[in-house]
Every structure is written in structure tokens, then in C-alpha cells.
Amino acid sequence: MSTETATPPTGGAPNTNRIGLTRADYDGSKTTLCPGCGHNAITGGIIQAAWEAGLEPHCVAKLSGIGCSSKTPAYFLGHSHGFNAVHGRMPSIATGVHAANRDLLLIGVSGDGDTASIGLGQFCHLVRRNVPVVYIVENNGVYGLTKGQFSATADVGSTQKGGRANDLMPIDLCAIAIELGCGFVARSFSGDQKQLRPLLRAAFAHRGTAVLDVISPCVTFADHEGSTKSYAAVKEHDAPLHDIDYVPYYEDVSVDYEPGTTREVTMPDGSHLLLKKLDRDYDPTSAERAMAVIHEARRESKLITGLLYVNEATRPFEDELALTNEPLAALPLERVRPPRAVLDGILEQLRTGRGLTAPAGGG
Ligand SMILES: Cc1ncc(C[n+]2csc(CCOP(=O)(O)OP(=O)(O)O)c2C)c(N)n1
Ligand code: SF4
Ligand SMILES: [Mg+2]
Numbered sequence: 001m002s003t004e005t006a007t008p009p010t011g012g013a014p015n016t017n018r019i020g021l022t023r024a025d026y027d028g029s030k031t032t033l034c035p036g037c038g039h040n041a042i043t044g045g046i047i048q049a050a051w052e053a054g055l056e057p058h059c060v061a062k063l064s065g066i067g068c069s070s071k072t073p074a075y076f077l078g079h080s081h082g083f084n085a086v087h088g089r090m091p092s093i094a095t096g097v098h099a100a101n102r103d104l105l106l107i108g109v110s111g112d113g114d115t116a117s118i119g120l121g122q123f124c125h126l127v128r129r130n131v132p133v134v135y136i137v138e139n140n141g142v143y144g145l146t147k148g149q150f151s152a153t154a155d156v157g158s159t160q161k162g163g164r165a166n167d168l169m170p171i172d173l174c175a176i177a178i179e180l181g182c183g184f185v186a187r188s189f190s191g192d193q194k195q196l197r198p199l200l201r202a203a204f205a206h207r208g209t210a211v212l213d214v215i216s217p218c219v220t221f222a223d224h225e226g227s228t229k230s231y232a233a234v235k236e237h238d239a240p241l242h243d244i245d246y247v248p249y250y251e252d253v254s255v256d257y258e259p260g261t262t263r264e265v266t267m268p269d270g271s272h273l274l275l276k277k278l279d280r281d282y283d284p285t286s287a288e289r290a291m292a293v294i295h296e297a298r299r300e301s302k303l304i305t306g307l308l309y310v311n312e313a314t315r316p317f318e319d320e321l322a323l324t325n326e327p328l329a330a331l332p333l334e335r336v337r338p339p340r341a342v343l344d345g346i347l348e349q350l351r352t353g354r355g356l357t358a359p360a361g362g363g
Contacts (some may be wrong), residue, residue: 015168017105018250026051028078033068038190039215043075044134045193048079049200053248061097061104065090067145069138069216071109074259077107091126094133095317099330101327102318106132112139116152116171123173127180128138130208131317134200137173140218142230148221153233159226174308175294176323177211178287183314184210186307187288189234190217195305198246198273199315202307205267208316215303234303241293241306243284252271275307276363284310 015022026047029039030304048061062073066087073082083223085093090108098106115123115137115189118122126133142155150158153173154166177185184206188196196214203210215234217223228237242263247253249270258276265273275284283289289311297304317323328336338346348354 019056021051021054021057023047024054025079026057026077028073028075031072033071033075034220036219037068037144038214038218039069039072040075041190041193041197042109042136042138042216043072045190045196047076047199048193049197049204052197053201055105055204055285059104059123061101061106063090063094063097063106063108065114065131066109067110067111067143069140069144070114071145071197072138074274075332077356082181084248088114088117089115090114091119091122093131095126095129095131098131098133098194098317099321099323099332100324101329102325103327105270106134108133109133110137111144111151112137112141112173113143113151116173117143120152120171121213124176124180127177127182127209127211129317130181130183130198130314130320132206132208134203134206134210136213137213138216139173139213139229139341140216140222141227142218142222143278144221148218155228158228160225161221161224163226172294172298173213174211177307178290178294181311181314182211182309182310183208185213185309186302187213187215187305188209188302189215189238189305190263191231191234191240192240192305193245195240198244198354199307201246201248202265202267202271202273205269207268214248215305228301237301237303239302240278241284241304241308242278242279243307244269245274245276247272247274254260258333265307266312268312273307273310282306282310284308287311302322328340 035042057077057079060077062080062082064070064073065085083093094106139153143149143151152171155170157165159165173186174185186199188199190329217231254270261277263275293304301333348361
């Protein structure tokens with residue numbers, strides 16, 4: 001069985017993956033973020049996971065909002081499509097991209113400010129519609145780009161660099177996602193690549209919104225004593241739910257596999273996520289249990305990481321809307337432009353008022 005610690009290259013040439021690309025083919029431009037920023041490690045995780053998964057770079061669209069985190073799509077998959085949206089508005093752009101071209105795998109990168117503060121409404125509606133986006137929140141509890149103000153995910157009692165304590169309840173994005181019916185919800189840590197990479201690969205294989213809330217320390221504004229999202233605090237309070245392995249659909253899952261101690265999740269493409277029990281027996285298919293674990297963790301000041309919730313049977317956005325399978329850009333003009341007679345009919349209706357229905361409630 002291949003594990004995430006040692007996925008061998010399987011391309012023809014040395015160090016190439018299944019589609020013949022090297023890891024460097026998944027790089028982007030050089031980071032401009034602070035050295036040691038958790039976001040840089042997540043970028044590395046995305047590059048590695050995309051290479052291991054053999055993603056076709058030209059079939060990926062990277063989307064983001066505004067923030068240090070939202071800058072990071074420039075630093076990975078330099079040959080993919082990309083759109084840097086307005087602050088908190090990435091979900092609308094992602095929804096439009098998916099409606100226009102279902103062949104693209106969408107990777108959305110956002111921050112806790114971008115998602116939980118200004119973009120909360122957008123996030124909720126994306127999840128509720130189950131738009132297929134691998135939605136990564138690089139969560140540091142602050143607005144890094146604008147110099148370290150608390151974001152809406154800051155924990156009660158966590159302090160700013162200057163000593164001021166946050167006294168507002170945090171918004172838990174995983175809890176919101178589960179509540180809104182999201183079929184793939186995970187929490188991880190930028191410093192735990194062994195856990196993050198298989199979660200990313202499973203998220204690439206999911207059909208629907210996959211939310212990954214990744215705690216990602218801001219070394220400049222939130223890595224001091226008193227911050228609950230510093231490297232030291234995360235390491236002290238991290239309580240993983242399980243050890244995670246990922247086996248792609250083209251590899252045999254039977255070797256080294258102990259069904260009694262391992263929970264298996266089959267992804268829509270036939271790949272497998274293997275969740276090996278740690279000290280607790282955790283069922284990631286129960287939304288109630290996931291919510292209970294999130295509440296327990298908050299009560300006990302623990303950071304629970306791993307796959308919190310998975311539902312393989314959710315209905316993605318395109319099924320709900322019966323969208324065409326073909327990218328809109330690939331449709332011939334006669335299939336996207338109504339014929340002259342139809343346009344004339346609409347104009348006639350507008351001119352005469354016949355056939356037009358008044359909006360409910362007037363005005
Ligand atoms: C409409 C709008 N409001 C406010 C800002 C200022 N602003 C830029 S980034 C940001 C917060 C970024 O925080 P987060 O999403 O957590 O990203 P981080 O920098 O922490 O990675 C804010 C408030 C903006 N650019 N646009
Ligand atoms: S300010 Fe913080 S979040 Fe932004 S790049 Fe620096 S360490 Fe990262
Ligand atoms: Mg932030």
C-alpha cells in the first residue's frame with residue numbers, strides 16, 4: 001500500500017508522476033509572504049498533493065479573495081487558471097466558473113477574515129449549494145495582511161501582540177459547513193503535512209464542496225504567548241482524531257490494511273481514505289457526532305484535527321441545476337444564442353406586455 005509519507009513517482013521518467021510531470025511542474029512564482037508563515041507550508045502541501053494526485057494543471061482553476069492567504073494561489077500551479085476576486089467574494093466567482101466549465105477542478109484559497117468575516121454569507125451559500133470547490137481556509141485568527149486585527153475565528157481570551165484579549169465568540173467554519181450539509185469537512189494544521197496531504201487528495205476526489213479549515217500561524221502578528229493559533233499553542237493542544245492514509249484508485253488497498261482498526265472512506269473516483277483509529281473510535285459519517293466533537297473540543301480548549309465529517313451521497317450543484325456537461329466556451333454559437341425568432345418573440349412581449357408576468361407583490 002502506498003502511504004502519504006512515501007508515494008512513489010509512477011511516471012515513465014524518474015521523478016515524474018502518472019502524467020509524466022515533475023513536482024516542479026506544479027510550482028508557482030516565488031512567495032512574497034513572511035518566512036515561516038503557515039500559509040507557505042500549505043502552499044507546499046498543495047503542490048505536493050497535486051503532483052501526487054497527477055492533476056492536469058490546465059484543468060485546475062485557482063480562486064481566492066483578498067489577504068496574505070488569498071495571495072498564495074500565485075505560488076502554486078503556475079500553469080493553471082487563476083482568479084483573484086474581491087475580498088470575501090471568491091465563492092461567487094467559483095460558482096460562476098463551475099457553471100461555465102464543469103471540466104475544471106476548482107481550488108479556492110481563502111483566509112479566516114476573507115471567509116468568516118466579510119465573506120461569511122458567500123461561504124454559506126456556496127456550501128449550501130454544494131458547488132464543487134476544494135475550499136481551503138488558511139486560518140490564523142487574524143487579518144494578517146492589514147496588520148493583525150482579530151478575525152471572527154479568534155478564540156475567546158486569545159490575545160493580540162499588544163496584549164488585548166478577544167472577548168467575542170469565535171465562528172467555527174467546520175461547524176457551519178456541517179450544519180449547511182457540506183459532504184466533506186476537515187480541520188488540519190499547516191505544520192502537519194502528513195495529515196494535510198491525504199486530506200487534500202481526498203478533497204480533490206470529492207464531488208461537491210470540500211471544506212478544509214487549516215490552522216496556519218501568522219508568525220508576524222499571532223505567534224506570541226497568549227495567541228491560541230501560535231505554533232506552540234497548536235502543537236500543545238492538537239488532538240488528531242485518526243492517522244490518515246490515502247490510496248489512489250489505481251493502487252491496491254489490501255496490503256497492510258487492518259479493517260478492524262481502520263475506517264475506510266471510498267471517494268467518488270474509487271480512491272480510498274483510510275482513517276486509522278487513535279485513542280477514540282470516531283465515526284466521520286455522523287454529523288451529530290462531528291458537532292459534538294467540535295463542542296467538546298471548544299470546552300476542553302483542544303484543537304481536534306482530521307476528517308470531521310464525510311457524506312459520500314451529497315448531490316452536487318450541477319445535478320441540482322441540471323447544467324450542461326460541456327464547457328460553455330466549447331459550445332457552438334447556435335447552441336448558446338437563442339434563434340432570431342425567439343429574440344423577436346421576447347421583444348414583442350416586452351413591447352405589448354402580453355405574456356409577461358407581473359412580479360409577486362407588485363413593484
Ligand atoms: C472590501 C474590503 N474591505 C477590507 C479590505 C481590507 N483587507 C484586506 S485583507 C483583509 C483581511 C485579511 O484577513 P484574512 O482573510 O484572514 O487573510 P490573512 O491575511 O490573515 O491570510 C482586510 C480586512 C479590503 N481589501 N477590501
Ligand atoms: S503577515 Fe502573517 S499571515 Fe501575512 S505573510 Fe506575514 S506571517 Fe503570513
Ligand atoms: Mg487570517
